[in-house]
Amino acid sequence: MTTLSYAVADSATMLRRQLRHMRRYLSVSLMLIGMPVVFLLLFVYVFGGTLGAGLGVPGGGRTTYVAYVTPGILLMAVAAGATGTAIAVAMDMTEGIVARFRTMAIFRPSVLTGHVLGSMLQTLLAVVASLAAAVAIGFRPNATAVEWLATAGLLAFITLAVTWLSVAFGLVSKTVEAASNLPMPLVFLPFLGSGFVPTDSMPTALRWFAEYQPFTPIIETVRGLLLGTAIGDSAVLAVAWCAGITLVGYVWSRKLYSRDPVR
Amino acid sequence: MTITRSRPAIRVSGLGKSFGDKLVLDGIDLEVAEGTIFALLGPNGAGKTTTVHILTTLIGADAGEVAVGGQDVAADPDAVRAVIGVTGQLTAVDNLLTGEENLLLMADLHHRGRDQGRRRAAGLLERFDLAEVARNPAATYSGGMRRKLDLAMGLIGDPRILFLDEPTTGLDPRSRRTMWQLIRDLAAGGVTVFLTTQYLEEADELADRIALLDHGRLVAEGTPDELKRRIPGGHIRLRLADPGGLEAAASLLEGAVRDDEALTLRVPSDGGVRSLRAVLDRLDRAAVEVSELSIHTPDLDDVFLTLTGQPDNDPDQEMEPAR
Numbered sequence: 001m002t003t004l005s006y007a008v009a010d011s012a013t014m015l016r017r018q019l020r021h022m023r024r025y026l027s028v029s030l031m032l033i034g035m036p037v038v039f040l041l042l043f044v045y046v047f048g049g050t051l052g053a054g055l056g057v058p059g060g061g062r063t064t065y066v067a068y069v070t071p072g073i074l075l076m077a078v079a080a081g082a083t084g085t086a087i088a089v090a091m092d093m094t095e096g097i098v099a100r101f102r103t104m105a106i107f108r109p110s111v112l113t114g115h116v117l118g119s120m121l122q123t124l125l126a127v128v129a130s131l132a133a134a135v136a137i138g139f140r141p142n143a144t145a146v147e148w149l150a151t152a153g154l155l156a157f158i159t160l161a162v163t164w165l166s167v168a169f170g171l172v173s174k175t176v177e178a179a180s181n182l183p184m185p186l187v188f189l190p191f192l193g194s195g196f197v198p199t200d201s202m203p204t205a206l207r208w209f210a211e212y213q214p215f216t217p218i219i220e221t222v223r224g225l226l227l228g229t230a231i232g233d234s235a236v237l238a239v240a241w242c243a244g245i246t247l248v249g250y251v252w253s254r255k256l257y258s259r260d261p262v263r
Numbered sequence: 264m265t266i267t268r269s270r271p272a273i274r275v276s277g278l279g280k281s282f283g284d285k286l287v288l289d290g291i292d293l294e295v296a297e298g299t300i301f302a303l304l305g306p307n308g309a310g311k312t313t314t315v316h317i318l319t320t321l322i323g324a325d326a327g328e329v330a331v332g333g334q335d336v337a338a339d340p341d342a343v344r345a346v347i348g349v350t351g352q353l354t355a356v357d358n359l360l361t362g363e364e365n366l367l368l369m370a371d372l373h374h375r376g377r378d379q380g381r382r383r384a385a386g387l388l389e390r391f392d393l394a395e396v397a398r399n400p401a402a403t404y405s406g407g408m409r410r411k412l413d414l415a416m417g418l419i420g421d422p423r424i425l426f427l428d429e430p431t432t433g434l435d436p437r438s439r440r441t442m443w444q445l446i447r448d449l450a451a452g453g454v455t456v457f458l459t460t461q462y463l464e465e466a467d468e469l470a471d472r473i474a475l476l477d478h479g480r481l482v483a484e485g486t487p488d489e490l491k492r493r494i495p496g497g498h499i500r501l502r503l504a505d506p507g508g509l510e511a512a513a514s515l516l517e518g519a520v521r522d523d524e525a526l527t528l529r530v531p532s533d534g535g536v537r538s539l540r541a542v543l544d545r546l547d548r549a550a551v552e553v554s555e556l557s558i559h560t561p562d563l564d565d566v567f568l569t570l571t572g573q574p575d576n577d578p579d580q581e582m583e584p585a586r
Contacts, residue, residue, distance in 0.1 A: 006374070009371075009374060010372060013368065013371040013372055016371075017357065017360070017368055020359065020360055020364065021359050021360075024359045024400070025359070095358065096351045096355035096356070097355050097357045099321060099351055099355055100349060100351065100355035100417075101372075102320070103319040103320055103321055103347065104344055104372055104373075104420075105341045105342075105344035105345040106344075106372050260321075260322040260323060261321060261322065
């Protein structure tokens with residue numbers, strides 16, 4: 001076999017291992033998938049009436065707010081997956097099995113690619129579940145097939161980016177507790193952006209942060225693709241942020257994993 | 264095969280390693296012949312695990328050269344990884360997977376076909392007496408079962424050289440015996456075994472050669488018997504037929520300590536054949552009849568005490584460096 005086919009075979013083996021782990025930790029997997037749905041229901045039915053009225057759109061209210069908040073909830077699903085990834089990686093690194101992998105003639109990053117692929121599948125499942133829940137409570141996107149495809153592509157890209165970053169978080173953490181705390185800021189990013197309310201309703205300093213942080217252009221792009229609002233330069237920014245975060249996460253993870261293991 | 268036979272399975276020269284400013288290994292030299300069992304014996308914190316980590320490509324060395332299976336661990340770690348199997352001090356099994364899934368995972372990573380992997384896994388489960396618990400998660404296994412699974416996982420790839428880091432630490436006596444027999448069988452099948460242990464008895468039972476590691480230095484190396492012979496304290500114990508014989512023998516053998524009540528005589532000896540023959544010849548010429556004879560060589564405990572200046576279980580020993 002060639003190096004490439006070893007890389008693919010070993011990554012596939014590690015992915016199968018990861019999927020088995022998720023099945024054994026079914027409650028964790030279900031929580032990560034269910035959490036964004038719960039937040040969606042919370043925001044739409046508890047806050048939605050008031051927040052929707054504040055959007056300043058004629059006929060605002062709960063129905064308007066479902067449309068507004070869904071892209072934010074999708075990003076929240078992506079960010080929530082990050083915590084699970086970081087914890088899973090940190091836990092794995094404390095196990096002797098990873099030391100064994102290091103003494104075997106296998107494609108070295110396959111332990112990490114297995115985590116990334118497994119986490120991406122889980123996160124994308126959470127995204128699909130959130131989207132389905134949103135449609136069930138009145139979210140009516142008007143996207144064309146191409147726009148749906150672009151949405152899926154962008155969400156997969158940000159999931160890849162966030163997942164690699166959380167793999168690095170998991171590797172750099174000395175304890176599992178630390179690993180569960182590091183991705184916390186990511187979970188708050190949709191709130192501190194255009195995910196739940198328009199940024200121009202925020203005080204100046206916060207608005208400045210909200211407009212320049214990575215999740216806002218991604219949320220704006222998803223919103224534009226699904227609902228036909230203006231996208232502007234958000235699409236370019238969104239792709240650039242995804243590429244940048246992926247690169248940082250990947251390079252950092254590789255570097256952390258290839259150093260001598262510390263016990 | 265004659266070429267590989269003449270080449271040692273493991274060759275280490277001038278191996279040095281520090282963690283921060285703590286020197287853990289200080290110029291280790293050793294050679295392990297193919298198909299033999301080599302024991303690295305030492306107290307906690309002597310540097311045994313660090314040595315295994317370097318030999319198995321887990322961490323890098325600071326100084327010296329290490330060749331395993333004829334390949335340099337620093338220059339071509341993957342070539343080394345292809346011929347070794349490792350069983351760690353902390354059992355390296357995936358606790359969330361079943362015993363069978365653990366073995367199949369290893370088979371997949373060795374790029375065995377599905378069928379071949381299944382057969383191999385089933386064979387090992389049978390051989391290691393794990394077939395009954397094959398479908399239970401490894402987290403539910405007892406200590407002995409986990410070690411056996413761990414060892415089986417290291418064998419899936421048919422390694423030529425097997426590293427066992429304290430393979431029986433924490434096991435009950437019965438599991439330990441089982442593990443010993445498994446290790447002996449492997450060596451009989453031609454596998455080179457490099458094991459670390461803090462149990463003198465274990466090294467004595469299993470190893471063809473033993474190296475004593477203390478504070479990162481090798482203080483002695485040889486076969487178990489060679490090591491024991493280096494230590495004073497060995498003697499021949501003779502039981503004579505009657506008090507007259509005891510009297511005669513005692514006058515013939517200088518330095519002998521007599522016990523009139525038991526009719527025995529303790530004669531200092533290095534335990535070698537030559538000195539034994541000399542004693543018997545002398546008694547024979549004087550027609551002194553010996554009714555019973557036993558040779559007492561010092562055990563490895565004496566060796567340890569003499570060579571390291573401290574008993575092996577000194578509680579003040581530093582632990583493995585916390586890193």
